[in-house]
Amino acid sequence: MNPKFIQKIASVALGTAMLVTLSVLIFIIFYILYQGLPIVSMEFLTTPIRDMGKSGGIFPTIISTFYLAFLSICIAAPLGIGTAVFLTEYTRENTVTRVIRFTTDCLAGIPSIIFGLFGFVFFVIYLGFGWSILAGSLTLATMMLPTIIRTSEEAIRAVPEGFREVTYGLGGSKWQSVTEIVLPKAFPGILTGIILSMGRAVSETAALIFTAGMSLHTPVSVLSSGRSMAVHFYTIAREGISLQMAFGTAAVLIVTISIINISSYLLMHKYMRKYA
């Protein structure tokens, strides 16, 4: 066969692969939006759940979702970024750092239900938090840590060594090089990791059923139980309560994730123009 012909086959095959992937994605999104959006209204977004989800709105689940996402980021981001800074800036490459890195990689591959079980045994029962936003957020945070650590680490490593040397050369300390130049420069990469893990938190179900519980009420404190949108969707779809309400919830969930992603990327671009 002549190379030109092979080339043609290759480009057709690659193009098809791309189209299939893209169309599956678009199909899923459009199907859910098509099924779900008609039922989404101001009332749907702002009223409490009625009849176990058969009617009423999804207001409590929206609040629970934001509560969980926000709290888990607040816990995981400082810990994860701190660990990444420690691994890259404050230690030299040795067995310990390799072990830490290996364990974070393993942690990233563990199914979320295992995290759920851990959260249930440790946070819910042993620490006595009960089914609560707090226990759920802590569990989500442990799930998010590996992603945040590894992406932050990559981003920090990508900052040229020269920038650190200049800071030292001007009489700056290690901490100043980290806060003044390394973290600002690595920020877009770090943010990407946080967005990715936030997506995971918002769409998580298995781990949350065990830890945050499935209360139908709007959580009032970190110790109240609450079901997130994803958990609500899972429950009412699985128990055949109302497929229509389930699709409505899913549509809101998809729109929420899109809003989070788009606004973070906008923020990132605005920021990168300053630090380009």
Added chain:
Amino acid sequence: MMKITSRNLNVFYEDFHALINVNLDIREHAITAFIGSSGCGKTTLLRCFNRMNDLIDGAKVHGEVRLDGKNIYPDGGDLLALRRKVGMVFQRPNPFPLSIFDNCIYGPRVHGTKERKKLEVISEHALSAVLLWEELKDRLDRPALELTGEQQQRLCIARLLAVNAEVLLMDEPCSTLDPIATQKIEELLVKLKKDYTIVIVTHNMQQAARISDSTGFFLMGEMVEFGTTKKLFRSPKHKRTQDYLEGRFG
């Protein structure tokens, strides 16, 4: 007046003996050049003067380096204060990805100066000293990376002047610049030596001959010869120096 003196200075990278018994006196308000082929230890020596070698894994420094008569390698010495006094310009211009202004006042800000007015005064002084003020005063908020290589290198020098450095260590500051830019930087260095002590490492023998007052020739970690530039280039004492200057090796 001697600004920096070294006595029996030895540097090891793990088992590699990178600098062997260097004894040297660097005069204040003069340009001192280090020449020699790659890997001869001249950059290592430069990095001894602001203890940048401390950052390298497995590097060990023995012997004595004195700045204004004070040992800079005592136990628990103030590394940060030393590095403010002894600044370094690198081979490749490396401004931060920030605005020209923010680059210029990076040092003072790190050291806690917050007042905008003060910072503006500092940046004007520093940029004027490197002859950039007239060119750039209307676009201080532009990204520094938009500047030409020569302007970037000047900015990097200004960044040091802004923290009141007294000694400027330069590690082949012109090696990534074209000849015209090189000439301009050289003119700047000659102008700056009135107020600063400059130590420059260079691959370029003509550069050393053109701008320096004293020159040291290095070979395989040893300082073979050190003297006034005129003497060293016209009548070198050592055969190896002469061979190098005539281009027989290196």
